[in-house]
Amino acid sequence: MTNVLTDRSTSCKAVYGPVESWRFGYSLGVDPIGAISTCSFNCAYCQLGNIQHHTQQRQVFVPTEQILQELAALAPIPDLNVVTLSGSGEPTLALNLDKILTGLRQQIPCPIVVLTNATLLGTAGVQADLESVDLVVVKLDAVSADHLQRVNRPCSDIDFDTILAGICSFAASHRGKWALQTMMLAPWSEAERSRYIQLVQELNPAEVQLNIPRRPRVLERRLDARGNHVVVEEPDVLRSLNCISNATVREFAQEIEAQTNSWVRYPV
Numbered sequence: 001m002t003n004v005l006t007d008r009s010t011s012c013k014a015v016y017g018p019v020e021s022w023r024f025g026y027s028l029g030v031d032p033i034g035a036i037s038t039c040s041f042n043c044a045y046c047q048l049g050n051i052q053h054h055t056q057q058r059q060v061f062v063p064t065e066q067i068l069q070e071l072a073a074l075a076p077i078p079d080l081n082v083v084t085l086s087g088s089g090e091p092t093l094a095l096n097l098d099k100i101l102t103g104l105r106q107q108i109p110c111p112i113v114v115l116t117n118a119t120l121l122g123t124a125g126v127q128a129d130l131e132s133v134d135l136v137v138v139k140l141d142a143v144s145a146d147h148l149q150r151v152n153r154p155c156s157d158i159d160f161d162t163i164l165a166g167i168c169s170f171a172a173s174h175r176g177k178w179a180l181q182t183m184m185l186a187p188w189s190e191a192e193r194s195r196y197i198q199l200v201q202e203l204n205p206a207e208v209q210l211n212i213p214r215r216p217r218v219l220e221r222r223l224d225a226r227g228n229h230v231v232v233e234e235p236d237v238l239r240s241l242n243c244i245s246n247a248t249v250r251e252f253a254q255e256i257e258a259q260t261n262s263w264v265r266y267p268v
């Protein structure tokens, strides 16, 4: 019988798009995770649906050769702004991340962006893998342990303090550009906003990206959600999310910019 967590057969393309992204422009997606959604979080807003493999164990999910062959078949791609590693889960879980990045740089002359949920950022191996990336976008959706449980629902042995320590360690040692990315769901209290601003002051990212979910949450696995462009119409697989307004995000962005050195980007 097929094991759903180990059958990562290559029917699923690892390279997808390009898609238009409000943050990155015309972006080619590279998915080092593959057919089974795999992440150390199971975020309340995740557009991949409920995460199928909830783990913080690094392993090779998609062979490097498969990814590089798919890239070679597409190159050159005119007008491309970036290549983004994200896809079907947490890209730093891929043990071959470094090899994928090396091959990518040889094949596509374009800035590389990696989106990470920060759960492995404190490890030396992941920090080394990310050293040559043009932009690392680090998720921080919560400002406390309780907040983390409500929004990100991590694997049981991941806690808020460890994630924060990992981000601090990364911020102190990373020589390239990095951004803090925050998805805001229900309204934040004044204490939560103050704590967040304090963290931005301490971490000093080049940029803060605030976001709100633009769609109800898909509950079932949707491969086409990798490019963040999924349009799902079946109401039984959707869950509405309690979101704040664009105006509230804009006010918070202005508050952050006034009190930190970081530039803030948010959807208009």
Ligand code: SF4
Pocket (backbone or CB within 6 Å): 039, 040, 041, 042, 043, 045, 046, 047, 048, 051, 088, 089, 090, 117
């Ligand atoms: S970190 Fe990203 S991939 Fe993982 S559950 Fe959250 S939104 Fe989904």
